[in-house]
Amino acid sequence: xATSTTKLxxxxxxxxxxxxxxxxxxISLRSAQLRTTNNDDEIIIVANIGDSSAIMVTGTEFKxxxxxxxxxAQEKERVERAGGWIENVGGVDRVNGVLAVTRSFxxxxxxxxxxxxxxxxxxxxxxxxxxxxxxxxxxxxxxxxWDVMEFEEAKxxxxxxxxxxxxxxxxxxxxxxxxxxxxAFVRGSKDNIATLVLxx
Amino acid sequence: MIRSFLHIxxxxxPNMILAIVTILIVLxxxxxxxxxxNPIHEELGTTSSYQNEIHLLDYAFHPPQFAPKPDxxxxxxxxxxxxWHAERKNSSSNKSSNNQRYILKKMYIHxxxxxxxxxxxxxxxxxxxxxxxxxxxxxxxxVVKFVEHFITNSTTATxxxxxxxxxxxxxxxxxxxxxxxxxxxxxxxxxxxxPSDFWVEMRRSAAAxxxxxxxxxxxxxxxxIQIPHSHSSSKTPTPASLLMRRVLSxxxxxxAHLEQLGxxxxxxxxxxxxxxxxxSETSSVDCVLGDLSSAVDDVSVLNFYKTMPSxxxxxxxxxxxxxxxxxxxxxxxxxxSWSLGVVVLEILLGTxxxxxxxxxxxxxxxxxxGDEISETDFEKSLFLAALSDYCIFDGNxxxxxxxxxxxxxxxxxxxALLQRDQLExxxxxxxxxxxxxxxxxxxxxxxxxxxTPTLALSHPYFSEAEVEVEQCTEDNExxxxxxxxxxxxxxxxxxxxxxxxxxxxxxxxxxxxxLTFTCKSCKKKFHDFNSCKFHTTxxxxxxxxxxxxxxxxxxxxxxxxxxxxxxxxGYCDIKGRREKVEDFHSIVVSDEMxxxxxxxxxxxxxxxKFSASSLHKRFEFSDDIxxxxxxxxxxxxxxxxxxxxxxxHRHGFTDNSGSTATAVMKVSERSERAFWKTRIxxxxxxxxxxxx
Numbered sequence: 001x002a003t004s005t006t007k008l009x010x011x012x013x014x015x016x017x018x019x020x021x022x023x024x025x026x027i028s029l030r031s032a033q034l035r036t037t038n039n040d041d042e043i044i045i046v047a048n049i050g051d052s053s054a055i056m057v058t059g060t061e062f063k064x065x066x067x068x069x070x071x072x073a074q075e076k077e078r079v080e081r082a083g084g085w086i087e088n089v090g091g092v093d094r095v096n097g098v099l100a101v102t103r104s105f106x107x108x109x110x111x112x113x114x115x116x117x118x119x120x121x122x123x124x125x126x127x128x129x130x131x132x133x134x135x136x137x138x139x140x141x142x143x144x145x146w147d148v149m150e151f152e153e154a155k156x157x158x159x160x161x162x163x164x165x166x167x168x169x170x171x172x173x174x175x176x177x178x179x180x181x182x183x184a185f186v187r188g189s190k191d192n193i194a195t196l197v198l199x200x
Numbered sequence: 201m202i203r204s205f206l207h208i209x210x211x212x213x214p215n216m217i218l219a220i221v222t223i224l225i226v227l228x229x230x231x232x233x234x235x236x237x238n239p240i241h242e243e244l245g246t247t248s249s250y251q252n253e254i255h256l257l258d259y260a261f262h263p264p265q266f267a268p269k270p271d272x273x274x275x276x277x278x279x280x281x282x283x284w285h286a287e288r289k290n291s292s293s294n295k296s297s298n299n300q301r302y303i304l305k306k307m308y309i310h311x312x313x314x315x316x317x318x319x320x321x322x323x324x325x326x327x328x329x330x331x332x333x334x335x336x337x338x339x340x341x342x343v344v345k346f347v348e349h350f351i352t353n354s355t356t357a358t359x360x361x362x363x364x365x366x367x368x369x370x371x372x373x374x375x376x377x378x379x380x381x382x383x384x385x386x387x388x389x390x391x392x393x394x395p396s397d398f399w400v401e402m403r404r405s406a407a408a409x410x411x412x413x414x415x416x417x418x419x420x421x422x423x424x425i426q427i428p429h430s431h432s433s434s435k436t437p438t439p440a441s442l443l444m445r446r447v448l449s450x451x452x453x454x455x456a457h458l459e460q461l462g463x464x465x466x467x468x469x470x471x472x473x474x475x476x477x478x479x480s481e482t483s484s485v486d487c488v489l490g491d492l493s494s495a496v497d498d499v500s501v502l503n504f505y506k507t508m509p510s511x512x513x514x515x516x517x518x519x520x521x522x523x524x525x526x527x528x529x530x531x532x533x534x535x536x537s538w539s540l541g542v543v544v545l546e547i548l549l550g551t552x553x554x555x556x557x558x559x560x561x562x563x564x565x566x567x568x569x570g571d572e573i574s575e576t577d578f579e580k581s582l583f584l585a586a587l588s589d590y591c592i593f594d595g596n597x598x599x600x601x602x603x604x605x606x607x608x609x610x611x612x613x614x615x616a617l618l619q620r621d622q623l624e625x626x627x628x629x630x631x632x633x634x635x636x637x638x639x640x641x642x643x644x645x646x647x648x649x650x651x652t653p654t655l656a657l658s659h660p661y662f663s664e665a666e667v668e669v670e671q672c673t674e675d676n677e678x679x680x681x682x683x684x685x686x687x688x689x690x691x692x693x694x695x696x697x698x699x700x701x702x703x704x705x706x707x708x709x710x711x712x713x714x715l716t717f718t719c720k721s722c723k724k725k726f727h728d729f730n731s732c733k734f735h736t737t738x739x740x741x742x743x744x745x746x747x748x749x750x751x752x753x754x755x756x757x758x759x760x761x762x763x764x765x766x767x768x769x770g771y772c773d774i775k776g777r778r779e780k781v782e783d784f785h786s787i788v789v790s791d792e793m794x795x796x797x798x799x800x801x802x803x804x805x806x807x808x809k810f811s812a813s814s815l816h817k818r819f820e821f822s823d824d825i826x827x828x829x830x831x832x833x834x835x836x837x838x839x840x841x842x843x844x845x846x847x848x849h850r851h852g853f854t855d856n857s858g859s860t861a862t863a864v865m866k867v868s869e870r871s872e873r874a875f876w877k878t879r880i881x882x883x884x885x886x887x888x889x890x891x892x
């Protein structure tokens with residue numbers, strides 16, 4: 001079994017009364033959850049429009065699961081075929097000189113039909129749960145994070161947090177998401193930053 | 201022995217005609233006769249003899265004599281009692297109680313111990329409240345004044361004796377309920393309540409005032425009352441919103457006074473709030489709390505309830521969740537705060553069913569849950585569903601059964617309100633953000649974190665303006681204008697909105713000026729990230745720089761609320777260096793699938809919020825597509841298209857915002873249990889949580 005399933009107890013570091021009583025209450029609920037996750041295959045579907053990228057980290061590797069819908073050769077051609085144009089405004093290539101993403105929800109009334117579309121890039125991953133495969137993690141974040149951080153760096157920060165034995169298991173992913181967010185902030189990101197980390 | 205003779209005129213109220221009937225009651229004013237009764241609450245707490253009604257029976261030796269005129273009628277009559285309007289005959293009674301009108305509450309105590317107990321509670325609490333105001337003469341009375349009680353007996357035709365407990369109150373206007381609603385005769389003779397003209401005018405004039413030059417509102421049904429009208433510019437807070445503020449501050453003051461006395465009202469609702477409008481140029485309003493028959497304090501909880509205070513004395517619609525979900529031991533703290541929140545919401549929305557859910561959700565829930573749970577449990581589910589609509593029901597309680605966890609901001613709450621806005625006027629006119637924040641803080645799911653009435657009074661919503669408004673008369677209209685102008689200076693409000701609602705890290709200095717980066721190996725310090733990184737890379741000093749000080753870093757706006765229940769994910773977002781939050785997320789865990797989404801909005805945040813709250817609903821993972829990647833991809837694409845259409849259809853014409861979307865869905869190949877089942881689980885969890 002993977003070592004990460006070992007429960008670490010550090011009563012002093014995270015022994016706040018509120019938290020432990022919270023845990024007590026949920027013992028029965030947790031076991032209920034365990035029952036429902038059986039050995040069936042699991043399907044992970046990642047779908048995206050726009051530039052909030054997602055990566056999957058497995059061991060020391062990472063894989064990009066999303067496709068950024070910003071102005072690139074392919075999207076430029078699609079936009080122009082639909083009757084739009086690309087213009088660089090403020091250092092960024094934009095659809096009709098306005099929007100930096102080429103696919104999105106909403107934006108109604110700004111563009112002609114079919115210019116900015118909401119058809120997602122879809123990535124499907126099948127995982128055999130029974131085989132005790134190595135655990136994978138997915139990081140999804142808004143461009144506020146990716147503007148200032150390489151995928152590789154995000155992976156390293158995640159690893160650093162996962163390897164931190166001073167925090168309880170259940171908090172690791174939360175702390176990883178916080179760490180990623182703060183790191184992006186101190187690096188000077190100019191945008192909102194939203195980071196989601198999950199285990200698959 | 202001095203006795204004063206009092207006339208009581210009894211007025212039949214339903215038709216608003218003052219049918220004047222004279223009855224005579226003999227009441228004594230501060231003399232020996234009262235000695236038996238005055239200390240009633242002291243005796244009650246210490247002895248059980250009261251339970252035998254000794255004192256009250258003693259009183260029966262000198263019952264007030266009175267005889268209603270044959271035609272007179274109570275203005276309200278129920279199976280347990282009647283309400284009468286009355287007036288004292290002014291003859292020998294002292295002071296200037298000229299035309300003071302009274303309410304007489306007649307309770308049928310002969311065959312119902314519960315009713316008698318309710319009466320005792322009213323006496324007990326009424327006298328405590330009187331003592332409070334007597335000791336604090338500068339405090340304006342915001343709880344109805346209890347005057348007197350007596351018992352009468354009569355013998356019926358069948359020779360049984362009937363006993364009546366009469367409670368005398370100072371008359372204090374109509375109930376707020378009468379101001380908010382009017383009866384509407386439906387086909388088939390049933391009567392429905394609909395918003396009154398007064399309410400509609402109040403909302404309309406508020407809205408109109410904020411948008412365009414004010415229109416003089418019509419008078420309201422009772423004739424004499426006009427909606428206050430100010431002559432100041434259209435940008436000032438509307439008179440209607442001032443009126444609202446005054447009403448609320450008075451109601452909450454009343455609750456705060458009770459709070460100071462250790463009394464929990466337990467039945468705060470518009471029907472128990474009595475208001476009187478003084479008509480003048482700048483008309484003013486005076487509201488008090490009434491009906492302390494369901495209240496509890498240390499004494500009444502032990503002596504005047506048959507066993508325990510129960511749901512039979514209260515109104516479910518105004519009861520907090522811990523009562524609805526049947527928590528065994530209730531600490532009464534937070535009870536009244538919740539009810540106040542509901543009342544405020546009700547005044548805004550003009551409906552007594554503020555926690556209604558739309559018919560579609562109801563039908564779906566009925567279909568999915570109907571045969572599995574009882575009617576009362578179903579009602580509770582609906583209640584929970586409504587609470588989560590309002591973002592009141594937070595995921596903390598739900599554990600992994602949470603159906604939806606989204607970034608709850610005040611805007612979500614507002615959105616829920618807008619969907620229930622009958623007149624579709626919006627709430628901009630009511631200086632809404634502060635007001636909504638107040639409501640939101642009163643309506644916390646966790647009783648302990650609700651704003652107490654006393655604290656609620658110092659909420660920003662009541663700041664500045666209210667103090668002056670209290671003294672606002674014709675003479676100082678200029679003052680009102682000044683306040684209005686002040687209020688109009690929206691800078692402060694804006695700052696508050698940002699701080700309170702978006703939990704912005706407030707930093708007077710630029711964070712970048714104070715941030716320090718430290719090389720972990722050699723402890724060298726840098727003032728920007730890049731220098732430090734350059735250093736660590738060049739010297740091979742490890743792969744990251746420690747930064748701080750930690751306390752100046754922003755906090756996550758909405759960290760993962762499901763911890764520790766759902767340890768498989770983590771979430772954090774910050775506003776960063778932007779003015780507004782446009783990033784939203786959703787984490788939805790059901791037995792069918794786990795959904796995680798990040799939505800980065802542009803041109804506003806409506807689209808990203810809308811997507812965070814509903815994109816996950818568009819996916820249908822039926823078993824027959826799960827084997828085929830193509831089919832899954834097709835379904836996902838059409839779900840995205842459908843979602844976009846939904847947003848454009850709903851908001852496209854008024855909103856230009858857009859959003860990116862990155863969704864991660866985890867689906868087990870065999871999913872048997874339905875999404876809606878989680879709602880039951882959620883309810884059970886709430887129960888567990890409340891009972892521990």
